[in-house]
Amino acid sequence: MSLxxxxxxxxxxxxxxxRASQDNVQASIIISRSQGLTICSYFPESVDSSVVPDExxxxxxxxxxxxxxxxxxxxxxxxxxxxMLVEGDSGYIIVCDAGKDAILAVLTNKxxxxxxxxxxxxxxxxxxxxxx
Numbered sequence: 001m002s003l004x005x006x007x008x009x010x011x012x013x014x015x016x017x018x019r020a021s022q023d024n025v026q027a028s029i030i031i032s033r034s035q036g037l038t039i040c041s042y043f044p045e046s047v048d049s050s051v052v053p054d055e056x057x058x059x060x061x062x063x064x065x066x067x068x069x070x071x072x073x074x075x076x077x078x079x080x081x082x083x084m085l086v087e088g089d090s091g092y093i094i095v096c097d098a099g100k101d102a103i104l105a106v107l108t109n110k111x112x113x114x115x116x117x118x119x120x121x122x123x124x125x126x127x128x129x130x131x132x
Contacts, residue, residue, distance in 0.1 A: 006131055009131050010030055010039065013124050013127055013128060013131075014040065014124075015042055016124070017042075018044055020116070021108065022111075024109050024111045025044065025108050026052050026108060027042070027043050027052050027058055027107040028041065028042045028106045029041040029042075029055055029104070031063055031102060031105060032101065033103055034101070036059060038056070039132075058105060059105070065093075065095065066103055069081060082096065083118065083122075091108050091109045091112075092108045092110070092114065093107055094114075094118070094121060096121050096125050098128040098129055099125070099128060099129025102128055102129070104128060
């Protein structure tokens with residue numbers, strides 16, 4: 001599979017995630033675990049850019065909190081990291097593994113159905129792993 005067709009598949013997955021969230025996703029990014037760089041991202045046009053940081057900021061901070069959370073899980077003997085949810089006044093950050101090579105980070109508003117987001121992100125993370 002060519003790089004451009006992989007990229008198109010990944011973009012379609014992020015678009016599907018946004019649609020499934022009933023447009024409550026403000027940004028979604030697939031991040032290289034080894035480099036901490038964005039592999040693919042999706043920012044809905046309807047989202048005000050003043051409420052969402054640049055993709056480099058999202059990727060860097062998502063990697064940072066994911067790495068620290070892994071350490072905490074090990075120290076507190078909670079088993080392998082699966083996903084994390086961070087809640088703020090205006091929305092959520094959800095980060096999950098997407099295979100051994102990537103993580104999936106999603107920013108949502110407060111209207112997002114978190115249980116459904118977990119379900120959809122798990123499905124899409126498996127698909128990302130297959131593509132990468």
